[in-house]
Amino acid sequence: MSRRGAPGYGYGAPGRGESVVTLPAVRGRLTPNAPLAPLVWFKAGGAAEWLFEPADVADLADFLVALDPAIPVYPLGLGSNLIVRDGGMPGVVIRLGKAFARVTRVDDVTLRCGGGASGILVSSTARDAGIAGVEFLRSIPGTVGGFVRMNGGAYGREVCDILVEATVVTRDGMLAVWPAERLGYTYRHSALPDGAVVVEAVFRGTPGEPAAIGAEMDRIAAAREASQPLRSKTGGSTFKNPDGHKAWALVDAAGCRGLTLGGAQVSEKHCNFLLNLGDASAADIEALGEVVRDRVKAQSGVTLEWEIQRVGVEK
Known part of the structure; x- marks a missing residue:
């Protein structure tokens, strides 16, 4: 209880x-x-x-x-x-629950966002405030804390493009404000230590018209709906895009589109997504990902890196 x-x-x-x-x-x-x-x-x-x-x-x-x-x-x-x-x-x-999900306007181009706020809430608040450049968060299924930790990005933009600073509680309980440059951002990676919790972030965009911002958000949402298996039990993009390649194209070329293992499947719609068809164990899903990595390595010589985090202990 x-x-x-x-x-x-x-x-x-x-x-x-x-x-x-x-x-x-x-x-x-x-x-x-x-x-x-x-x-x-x-x-x-x-x-x-x-x-x-x-x-x-x-x-x-x-x-x-x-x-x-x-x-x-x-x-x-x-x-x-x-x-x-x-x-x-x-x-x-x-x-982090509702107490960490508030988004407030700081000035004409800046938002203060709780670590538990969703990308939809942040982007919608930015739209209503006439702040452009944050629309891409509409397409990322996560919260501000995760965006900051992983340098979340989509449609040509990343958190490193808009972050001013993040407020962090470290594993020892100390509260600190990290300026963006301290995060040491690279592709889907930051320098935040293990166990640190992002409780707040300040994002800065540019002036924009709410109608145009809303139209861009709608375009992104429609493109995502058309290309990704959003109505399935999935984990988003499975592998990072290697330099000079698209992960989905490498998976497809290796003949893995639709491949199944136990209750897990490589999506037919977007083959950089893994699916739980209904009764997959976590072991099924992770093992299928490793099969895909092996086949891509054998076919193209490229070693795919996991973008999805795998945590916990095996049963």
Whole structure:
């Protein structure tokens, strides 16, 4: 069951010979053995040993300050580009709720966005405020925290093009403001350390007309609907685009379009997407991805790198 405000919670796996330590008290929600499959797009995978949904930034920081440094911490957004392995996630998974989903206008071209705000909310707020250059976030199924960590991008734009600064709570509970240049952005990668949680970001666009911004958002949404299997249980783009190549084209050339393994399939519509056909395990999905990587390497000599994060332990 979920627990709030108690003095501390036992941590450990009875029966596995592990010691039991005490988790700090919280004002938010701390849930033991929380299923993660309902929270990720693939709808597969195991449970979190603990799922923490903090009440606010102070609740998160206080929890991490007091938490045993040996206990792993993993921030979870909308779970779109993620495979949670079937054995689940040890330690604490942190999910930011409504308290972290506010988006406010700072000036004519700048927005302050909570780490739990969705790309749709950010881009729609920008449209209404006449701020252009943020439209691409409409097409990325995730939250601000994930965008900042992974330098999320689509349709020719990336977070590094609009980020001014990010407010981060590090694993030791310290609150810090990171200017964009400190993130060390490369393709789908940042210098944020493991366990750090992005609680806020400041994005800067350019002046624009709401009608034109809305039209661009509609164009992006339509293009995405036409080319991607959005109504399926999927994880978004599976592999990074190698230099000089499109990942989907390499997968297609290797004869992997429609390939299945267990309950998982390479999408017929866009073959850089893997699908859960209904009863796939996380192991099915990850194993299919590895088969695809092997076939692409054999056919083209190119080694595909995973874009989807794979976390947790095997069952």
